[in-house]
Amino acid sequence: MEYIVDEQKIRLDVFLSAKLGVSRSNIKTVIEKNGAKVNGVSRTKSGFELKAGDVVDFVLPEPEKLDVKASDIPLDIVYQDEWFAVINKPQGMVVHQASSYKSADTLVNALLFNLDNLSGINGVIRPGIVHRLDKDTSGLILVAKNDEAHKSLAYQIEKKTAKRIYFGLCDGNFKEDEGVVDASIARSKKDRKKMAIVDGGRRAVTHYKVLERFGAYTLVRFELETGRTHQIRVHAASLHHPIVGDCVYGGSQQLYQKGQLLHAKELTVKHPHTKEEMHFECDLPDYFEAVLKKLRHQNH
Numbered sequence: 519m520e521y522i523v524d525e526q527k528i529r530l531d532v533f534l535s536a537k538l539g540v541s542r543s544n545i546k547t548v549i550e551k552n553g554a555k556v557n558g559v560s561r562t563k564s565g566f567e568l569k570a571g572d573v574v575d576f577v578l579p580e581p582e583k584l585d586v587k588a589s590d591i592p593l594d595i596v597y598q599d600e601w602f603a604v605i606n607k608p609q610g611m612v613v614h615q616a617s618s619y620k621s622a623d624t625l626v627n628a629l630l631f632n633l634d635n636l637s638g639i640n641g642v643i644r645p646g647i648v649h650r651l652d653k654d655t656s657g658l659i660l661v662a663k664n665d666e667a668h669k670s671l672a673y674q675i676e677k678k679t680a681k682r683i684y685f686g687l688c689d690g691n692f693k694e695d696e697g698v699v700d701a702s703i704a705r706s707k708k709d710r711k712k713m714a715i716v717d718g719g720r721r722a723v724t725h726y727k728v729l730e731r732f733g734a735y736t737l738v739r740f741e742l743e744t745g746r747t748h749q750i751r752v753h754a755a756s757l758h759h760p761i762v763g764d765c766v767y768g769g770s771q772q773l774y775q776k777g778q779l780l781h782a783k784e785l786t787v788k789h790p791h792t793k794e795e796m797h798f799e800c801d802l803p804d805y806f807e808a809v810l811k812k813l814r815h816q817n818h
Contacts, residue, residue, distance in 0.1 A: 523572040530554060531564035534576055536676050539669030540639050548579065578639075586615065586645070587622045588630035595632065596798055601667040601790050602660060603633060603646075606800045609656040609777050614644045629661060636661070637668035648672050649745055654763075654777025656803050657684070658785040670790035675745060681786035684740040684750055685729070685802060687779040687809065688759040689770050692736045696727040699753040703746040712766060713748040715756055722746040724753040732813040735762060735773070750780060762809075773809050781806060 521537050531549060535542045546564040553560045555575035556568065568574065594606035607613070607625055614626040629636060629646055636646030639662075648660040648671045662668035674680040704719030706712040723743035730737040736759065740750045751767050754760050760769040764778035773779075785798045802810070 519575070519577065521574045521576065523568045523570055523574060526570050528568050529564065530556070530561060530566040530568055530574070533568055533574065536673065538578060539672035539676070540578065541672070544639070549576075552577075552579070586626055586630060589622045589627035590631050591623060591628035593625075593628050593632050594800075596658065596800060597796075598633065598663075600635075600663060602662050602671060603629075604785060604798050605629075605659050605661055607651055607656060607659050607782075609654050609803065609805075612653045613650045613659070614647055625659070633661070633663065635663045637663060637665045639665050639668045639672075649675055651782055652748065652751070652778075652780075655684075655780045655782065656806075657782025658682075658798055658800055659782065660785070660787065662790075667790040671787060674787055678743055679788070681784070682742045682745070682782065683784035684742070685781050685783045685806075686738050686740055686750060686754065687762045687773075687806070688736045688738050688754055689734070689762060690736065690759045691731060691733060692726075692728050692738065692757075692759060694728075696725075699724045699726070699756060701753065701756060703749060703752055713746070713752050715752060720744075720746055722749050722753065724750055726754075726757075730810075732817050735813060737810065751778060773812075774805070776805070779806055779809060 523533060531542050531545045534545045549564045550562055553562045556572055596604040596606050612624045614624050626645060638645055646661040648662050648668060651657065651659050660671050662671055700723045701715045702717065702719035703713050703722040704716035706714035721744060725741040725743065727739045728736055729739050742749065751761055751764055755767040760767045761778040761780050762769050763771065763774040765771060769778060781802050783799060786795065788795050
């Protein structure tokens with residue numbers, strides 16, 4: 519299919535990812551394997567720079583047949599129709615299998631059992647997955663049930679029209695009531711398992727607002743403008759207020775030791791078919807509320 523470039527100096531993979539609603543990593547794999555034609559010339563480098571008026575010819579291969587095992591794992595399905603679903607993911611659940619995680623207890627394994635259809639755009643390992651949550655982050659996650667829905671939902675996230683709000687309990691007392699962290703994120707050069715604020719990384723923007731103060735801790739509302747790996751965790755740590763329980767980025771362990779107290783609480787998107795704006799919310803998990811109740815009691 520042909521696509522006309524309408525802006526100057528944009529990477530080939532970035533352009534196609536936005537047009538097709540497919541992750542850059544998947545687009546990159548296809549470009550490097552099969553190539554894309556730019557003005558009739560084959561290009562196999564995902565970082566090839568396009569200019570306005572270029573004609574890109576690119577075909578996304580048919581998705582592979584799913585071979586991930588379905589697992590009978592109960593899910594908290596907040597909403598679903600024939601187009602997409604919203605799941606309240608529990609803390610401790612990995613979203614999909616990877617080379618480092620082969621167990622059949624992921625969200626994808628559960629989705630294959632509980633839902634009738636899943637989009638195939640992200641391949642056999644990540645069917646239906648539009649965006650991810652860390653293993654120890656709980657809350658709302660979008661799941662596409664067909665490829666058209668996947669493209670629409672991914673495009674909304676890419677263009678920042680989808681609204682994602684998290685609640686997190688942070689160490690320390692925030693100086694300001696609200697603010698914005700605009701700091702690029704990339705994989706840490708010191709520890710490849712961690713992300714870090716890096717010059718030349720991918721731009722990451724997080725808006726924060728204090729909800730409740732407990733002296734040594736602060737309950738904060740985070741709104742994502744971008745969605746980078748570990749974004750809120752890295753940005754909170756950069757403010758010297760890491761998420762409680764997040765031992766990877768320096769969070770304290772006194773109150774909670776089973777992962778970070780970070781919850782994807784609200785989600786607003788336009789329906790991929792009707793275009794109606796839809797808003798979803800879910801309560802904080804019981805263990806999160808128990809910590810807050812303890813803090814409120816101590817501060818009265």
